[in-house]
Amino acid sequence: MTGRLRRPGAAAAPAPAPERAGKPGAQAARAGNPAALSRPAGQRPIVPSATVTARALIAVIAIMTFLAGITIGAVSAVSNVAAEWTADIARETTIEIRPGDGLDVEAALAKAVEVAKATPGVADARALDPAATARLLEPWLGTGLDLANLPVPRLVAVSLAATADAGTLEALRAGLTLQVPSASLDDHRLWAERLSTTAHTAMAIGLAVLALVAAATVLCVTVATRAAVDAARFVVEVLHFVGARDTFIVSEFQRHFLAVGLKGAAIGGGAAIALFFLGSTLPSWLSFDRQIDTLVGALTIDLRGYGGIVGVAVLVALVTALTSRATVYRTLRGIS
Secondary structure: OOOOOOOOOOOOOOOOOOOOOEEEHHHHHHHOOHHHHHHHOOOOOOOOOOOOHHHHHHHHHHHHHHHHHHHHHHHHHHHHHHHHHHHHHHEEEEEEEEOOOOHHHHHHHHHHHHHHHHHOOOEEEHHHHHHHHHHHHHHOOOOOOOOOOOOEEEEOOOOOOOOOOOHHHHHHHHHHHHHHHOOOEEEOOOHHHHHHHHHHHHHHHHHHHHHHHHHHHHHHHHHHHHHHHHHHHHHHHHHHOOOOHHHHHHHHHHHHHHHHHHHHHHHHHHHHHHHHHHHHHHHHHOOOHHHHHHHHHHOOOHHHHHHHHHHHHEEEEHHHHHHHHHHHHHHHHOOO
């Protein structure tokens, strides 16, 4: 006999069952497509979007973005005001004539005006009368004062032409020294330096506040990301051990936190823009006192200021996404 007889009662060994085509887990792991493994149709994402942590993080990011937007807008407003005031100061200068024994103040004023108008680069020069001088001193001395018996200097307001330069002031100073020895020229350089210092100080403070906001945002996002990873740790570990790429897991968390960052940044940035827009339009709606009108008008910013607020909002959203990405990568290295 060429073959062996099968013993009675012995069952044939079952043939290995062919692998079914509808086995997504193994095929996805071998094909390197973890999306099919981790999120079949109808299942929730790895990182739930509607959680208390996500809502709290949106609120924190909105507050941080609002503070950053207010800082950027304030720096822009201060810079604009300082530049405007500096330009006004640069276009004007003042001649002072102090009263003295035997000095004909009116004649000295007339001569100073004549010298100023004859100087190249000077557009106009006019002497201020005693009433105008008294109005300049009202914020400090009050109203109703008789300045006739006070040693108050008389002033000549000099307007410089657009072609004026440092040589114009030097020529004017030299002419006054020769023809009106009792006159002194105030080129407002001290005030311009103070305004420049104020603007640079405001910018430095703004950068410091932005750095603090960025640091606080990074810390908050790091804590929230770790909490989200811990909440989905079982799913993350399963995906990691069955062959899901780290880039896929990281992209899921990054997508979630980018959406959170965009929502919070949009709320905070929109609130900052609304505040400055209201501040710029409020004086035209209501009538304020002069001091309040000046204070509210200082909130006005230009398109660069609004663009800076939008840029800060986008930067906060990107910082949120990149911080979550780095945190998840560190967590996955710990699992490995």
